[in-house]
Structures are given as C-alpha cells and as structure tokens.
Amino acid sequence: MIRSWMVIGAVAFLVALGANLITRGDRQWFKRLRRPGWLTFEPLIPIIWTIIFICGAWSAYIVWEANPGTSFTWLLMGCYLLLEIVTVAYTPVMFRTRSLRVGTIIGGTGAIIGLLLTLTVLPISGWAALLLVPYLLWSPIGTYTTWAMMRLNPADV
Numbered sequence: 001m002i003r004s005w006m007v008i009g010a011v012a013f014l015v016a017l018g019a020n021l022i023t024r025g026d027r028q029w030f031k032r033l034r035r036p037g038w039l040t041f042e043p044l045i046p047i048i049w050t051i052i053f054i055c056g057a058w059s060a061y062i063v064w065e066a067n068p069g070t071s072f073t074w075l076l077m078g079c080y081l082l083l084e085i086v087t088v089a090y091t092p093v094m095f096r097t098r099s100l101r102v103g104t105i106i107g108g109t110g111a112i113i114g115l116l117l118t119l120t121v122l123p124i125s126g127w128a129a130l131l132l133v134p135y136l137l138w139s140p141i142g143t144y145t146t147w148a149m150m151r152l153n154p155a156d157v
Helices: 002-022 024-031 042-066 073-097 100-121 126-130 133-152
Strands: none
Touching: 002 042, 002 073, 024 073, 042 073, 042 126, 042 133, 073 100, 073 133, 100 126, 100 133, 126 133
C-alpha cells in the first residue's frame, strides 16, 4: 500500500528536480554577477534548501494525516505544491530571464505564500506550522540577497 508520506515525498522530489532546468549559459550568466561581500554562505545554500524542502514535505504529511482526503486538506496540499513550485521556479526563471528583479519578485512571492500557508496550518497542527519556520526565516534572506545583487549588477535588473 502506498502511504501518504511516500506520495508527498515523491511529489516534493519531482518538483525539486525542476530547479535543474538551467543551461550552461544560464549558469555562466549567474556566475559572473557581483555578490555582496557578506555572502559567505553561498556553498551552503543547496543544503539549506534541502532541509527546508524536507521540513515542508513533513509539514504537508502532518496536515494530511490530521484530516486525510477532505476538500480543505486537498486545498492545503495544493498550497504546499504551489509554494514549492514558486520556490523551485526561482532559479530557472531568473536564469532564463537573466533578471535579478524577476528573482526578487519570485522570492518575495514565495515568502508571502509561505507565511499565509503557515498561518493557515497553525490551527491544524503547531508542529506542521513549526516545520515551515525554516522557510519563513530563509526565504526573506534569499530574497534580500537577490535584491542586494540587483544593486551591484544594475545591467542585470
């Protein structure tokens, strides 16, 4: 029998693969951009996002198990999916458009969706909401970093 955590984990993993939809030229564009001097943690970003995605999937699992199969729970699963799609879209969309402004807008959109989702799941499960806190903390940092890079790379706004 397929368990809910298996489906949630598989969907999260498949969506996360979307971040790989970038070309060599896209990577070269991003690598040449100037970065703020305080951006010393860049090598840790993939690990940080992996932890955040695991926490998000675990949160979705807790919410699903609290009320499996109800229309509201399905709506919340759609919100979790939307949040992950927006988050994963940041890299390929920003790289393809070669626009740090687009990246900032996507990052800000994810932060807003994440906050709304957290507030919505809080009455269902404090643990599910708590597992979204890493996203709420990190997403604004990533968005601010992209915004700061806009100021250093005015030709790539």
